[in-house]
Amino acid sequence: MGYKNFWILLIMLLTGIVLGGFIGQLADGVVWLKWLNYGQSFGLDTPLVIDFGLLVITFGLTIKITMASIIGVAIALIIYRMI
Secondary structure (H helix, E strand, C coil), X not given: CHHHHHHHHHHHHHHHHHHHHHHHHHHCCCHHHHHHHCXXXXXXXXXXXXXXXXXXXXXXXXXXXXXXXXXXXXHHHHHHHHC
16 A cells, blocks of 8 residues: 555655646746746756767756745645545
């Protein structure tokens, strides 16, 4: 049962992050909701490229944490606790 609960929690957290980020992007155009899109980005600014001649591998990761995504995670945790 614990194994299943972990995956449900993970999916709910990811959903909260994605929906929160999406709502933050939408709220960026509204003057009194701009604070929802306030946040910090971190990660690789330029992708890391490894060229083997025949095979080229590109690594890149950037994460943007906004106020809306934090609220989305909090709501996801509350819903998970209610289930």
